[in-house]
Amino acid sequence: xxxxxxxxxxxxxxxxxxxxxxxxxxxxxxxxxxxxxxxxxxxxxxxxxxxxxxxxxxxxxxxxxxxxxxxxxxxxxxxxxxxxxxxxxxxxxxxxxxxxxxxxxxxxxxxxxxxxxxxxxxxxxxxxxxxxxxxxxxxxxxxxxxxxxxxxxxxxxxxxxxxxxxxxxxxxxxxxxxxxxxxxxxxxxxxxxxxxxxxxxxxxxxxxxxxxxxxxxxxxxxxxxxxxxxxxxxxxxxxxxxxxxxxxxxxxxxxxxxxxxxxxxxxxxxxxxxxxxxxxxxxxxxx
Amino acid sequence: xxxxxxxxxxxxxxxxxxxxxxxxxxxxxxxxxxxxxxxxxxxxxxxxxxxxxxxxxxxxxxxxxxxxxxxxxxxxxxxxxxxxxxxxxxxxxxxxxxxxxxxxxxxxxxxxxxxxxxxxxxxxxxxxxxxxxxxxxxxxxxxxxxxxxxxxxxxxxxxxxxxxxxxxxxxxxxxxxxxxxxxxxxxxxxxxxxxxxxxxxxxxxxxxxxxxx
Numbered sequence: 001x002x003x004x005x006x007x008x009x010x011x012x013x014x015x016x017x018x019x020x021x022x023x024x025x026x027x028x029x030x031x032x033x034x035x036x037x038x039x040x041x042x043x044x045x046x047x048x049x050x051x052x053x054x055x056x057x058x059x060x061x062x063x064x065x066x067x068x069x070x071x072x073x074x075x076x077x078x079x080x081x082x083x084x085x086x087x088x089x090x091x092x093x094x095x096x097x098x099x100x101x102x103x104x105x106x107x108x109x110x111x112x113x114x115x116x117x118x119x120x121x122x123x124x125x126x127x128x129x130x131x132x133x134x135x136x137x138x139x140x141x142x143x144x145x146x147x148x149x150x151x152x153x154x155x156x157x158x159x160x161x162x163x164x165x166x167x168x169x170x171x172x173x174x175x176x177x178x179x180x181x182x183x184x185x186x187x188x189x190x191x192x193x194x195x196x197x198x199x200x201x202x203x204x205x206x207x208x209x210x211x212x213x214x215x216x217x218x219x220x221x222x223x224x225x226x227x228x229x230x231x232x233x234x235x236x237x238x239x240x241x242x243x244x245x246x247x248x249x250x251x252x253x254x255x256x257x258x259x260x261x262x263x264x265x266x267x268x269x270x271x272x273x274x275x276x277x278x279x280x281x282x283x284x285x286x287x
Numbered sequence: 288x289x290x291x292x293x294x295x296x297x298x299x300x301x302x303x304x305x306x307x308x309x310x311x312x313x314x315x316x317x318x319x320x321x322x323x324x325x326x327x328x329x330x331x332x333x334x335x336x337x338x339x340x341x342x343x344x345x346x347x348x349x350x351x352x353x354x355x356x357x358x359x360x361x362x363x364x365x366x367x368x369x370x371x372x373x374x375x376x377x378x379x380x381x382x383x384x385x386x387x388x389x390x391x392x393x394x395x396x397x398x399x400x401x402x403x404x405x406x407x408x409x410x411x412x413x414x415x416x417x418x419x420x421x422x423x424x425x426x427x428x429x430x431x432x433x434x435x436x437x438x439x440x441x442x443x444x445x446x447x448x449x450x451x452x453x454x455x456x457x458x459x460x461x462x463x464x465x466x467x468x469x470x471x472x473x474x475x476x477x478x479x480x481x482x483x484x485x486x487x488x489x490x491x492x493x494x495x496x497x498x499x500x
Contacts, residue, residue, distance in 0.1 A: 016310050023484055027492055027499050039421040069486020070479065096335045097328065137340060140393060156343070195397040211479035215472045222419055222433075223409030225401065232475065233482040258485045265481040 008279035015272060022268045026260040033259045040221050041238040044182070044206045044228020045246070048081055051179030056088040056172045058181040060189060061102035062095055067186030067210050072105065073236035073255035074184050074208035079109040080251060081243050088168055089130040090178075092154070094139040094189050099158065106132060112251060127166040134158035143192055147175050147201040175201040180227060186210040190217060194225050208235065233258050289497035300495040303487055410437045436464040 037045075051057050059078055063071035082089045091106060093099050110124045117123040124130065133154040136142045145153035150172060151163045163169045171177065181203055183190040190207040197203040204227050209217045211232030221229040230239055236255035243249045291297065305320035345364075349357040363385065369378040409416060410433055417426035442454055443461030450458045492498045 013311060019481075019484075023481070023488060024492070027485075027488060030499075066483065069489070070482045096332050096339075099335075135335075135339070137336075140390070144393070191402075195394070195401040199397050199401050211475040211482065212472075214475045215468060219406060219409070223405050224415075224419060225405055232478050233485070234478070254489070258482065258489070261485050261488075262478065262481055265484075266477065269477055269481075 004279045004282050007275050008283060019265060019268060022264045023261040026264055027257075030257065031260050033256075033263060035237045035241040035256055035259065037238045037241055040218075040226075040229040040231070041235055041242065042228075044208075044230060045081070045239060045242040047180050047204065047206055047227040048078065048087070048182070049085065049246075051082075051085075051087050053086075054171070055177055055179035056090050056168075057082050058090045058092065058178055060181060060183040060185070060193070061091060061093050061098050061105065062183060062185035062187070062189045063101060064095070064097050064186070065101070068101055069258075070210050070232050070236065070255075071184045071186065071208055072101065073233070073253075074230050074239060075102070075105045076109055076251075076254070077236065077239040077243055078182055078184075078208075079105060080112070080249050081239075081247065083109065083113050083124050083129070084243070084247050084249055086129070087179075088172065090133055090150070090168075090172065091130065091158075092133040092142065093135045094142070094192075096135050096137070099135055103132070103158070106130075127161075127168055129168070131163065131166055131168050132158040133163070139189065139192055140196060143196045144200070147197065147203075149174055175203045178203060180204045180206060182206040182208060184208040186213065190220070190226070194220060198225065208239075233262055291495050291497065296494050300491055303491060307487075410434050435460075440464050 048057060057078075059075065059082075061075055063075070079089070081087075091102055093102055110130075113122075113124045126132075133150070134157055136145075136153055142153045151169050154163050157163050157166070175197065181193055181197065183193050183205065185207070186209065190205065190209060193203070193205045198205050205225065206228045207217060207220075207226050208230040209232075211234075214231040217226070217229060217231070220226045230236060233255050237253070237259050240253040240256050244253070291300075302320045302323070305316040308314055309317040345357060345361060348354040349361055363382050366378045366382050369375045409419075412427075412430055412434055416430050420426035420429045422429060439457045439461035441461070442457040443450075443465065445454065445458075448454055489499070493500065
């Protein structure tokens with residue numbers, strides 16, 4: 001009984017310490033967990049894979065530093081997938097703070113591809129293979145406006161070039177030339193793309209969302225409004241598994257590396273929940 | 288172990304540790320880090336808005352290219368600042384009215400279509416919805432559970448009649464569905480928060496200390 005009483009009054013800092021140890025140890029001594037790909041991620045992979053050659057994939061990078069650990073691996077995996085398939089890619093953000101992280105992901109993935117490219121055709125070239133459209137406020141303006149004309153909404157790209165001078169933008173005029181949009185976000189943007197772009201222009205929308213918002217977004221996947229869905233670190237790890245298995249893309253799997261510490265942390269939290277409930281019931285019985 | 292020599296990595300690492308120090312207790316390091324973060328984020332947003340929105344989309348067309356029509360959005364925008372002058376503060380209602388009017392007009396039909404009609408369609412027992420679960424013949428069972436769950440949960444939120452009899456039974460079942468929803472949301476929240484911790488530790492142990500690759 002004394003142990004239960006002590007556990008009920010345990011200092012929260014000890015719990016933080018235990019959690020930190022449980023997360024750090026598997027990172028220093030890594031192990032491999034098998035990643036089982038679930039249907040929502042598999043569907044998203046195939047939706048990206050099936051974007052027609054003449055159409056573009058839009059990736060909406062709407063994650064900030066506080067959601068980057070979950071969403072950034074998704075962005076990397078999507079870019080690798082699209083560039084390996086030579087799909088035309090348009091990048092944008094609906095919020096200003098996200099532009100730097102989008103640029104970061106682009107720089108790293110393009111460097112990976114261009115470092116092994118032997119010819120101009122193999123390389124990933126700005127304006128030909130991808131365009132970083134940047135940011136235009138407020139979000140509803142670009143979402144609705146791109147249905148009419150992308151270059152009218154984004155008259156200059158992130159780097160200050162006039163978009164109507166870029167070769168890729170001569171082919172991609174509006175949503176009619178877009179095969180799929182994937183929104184990576186920890187808040188509302190995936191819903192906005194459904195409400196405004198899909199509803200009015202019939203745009204296919206996929207999403208990568210944080211685990212916190214998963215229960216909200218699964219309903220859009222179930223109704224078919226999302227062509228596919230990645231949820232949290234686990235969803236990102238599943239997409240990494242898909243691109244490695246299907247396209248033989250060998251690169252660092254940040255999300256997959258995070259799964260062992262994530263699993264052990266969950267187990268520890270479950271143990272704490274059980275202990276907390278037992279001690280609560282025991283104390284109530286004593287009273 | 289190969290310690291980073293990049294000063295930006297060091298700044299990021301030290302600020303991360305300062306934020307983590309709040310887990311022990313509130314302290315000056317945490318407060319400094321918090322204030323720097325808020326200030327830097329706002330400073331970045333304001334300068335970006337100035338250089339990428341106000342100057343190219345308003346000031347250049349109006350003052351450099353002489354496109355006088357741009358004086359209309361300029362004046363409407365300026366009206367936001369009338370709230371600082373009590374005598375003419377009521378003028379603030381004009382830009383707010385335009386803003387709300389635009390958003391409401393654009394949002395109501397889109398939201399009804401996307402978030403009510405489509406979601407209701409998703410609960411109807413049709414072969415397409417059975418197939419949407421990707422679970423073979425089990426899809427029928429999941430669709431029936433979803434259908435029952437939606438009706439029972441809605442009945443819980445029906446407050447015009449006392450929850451007795453049939454309504455009492457369905458609302459109690461609705462409570463179970465709501466609790467399962469909360470449980471799932473909590474589980475996902477734990478996953479999200481631990482993921483953030485892992486992301487920061489990957490940075491501290493990898494990019495900064497070089498202990499992991």
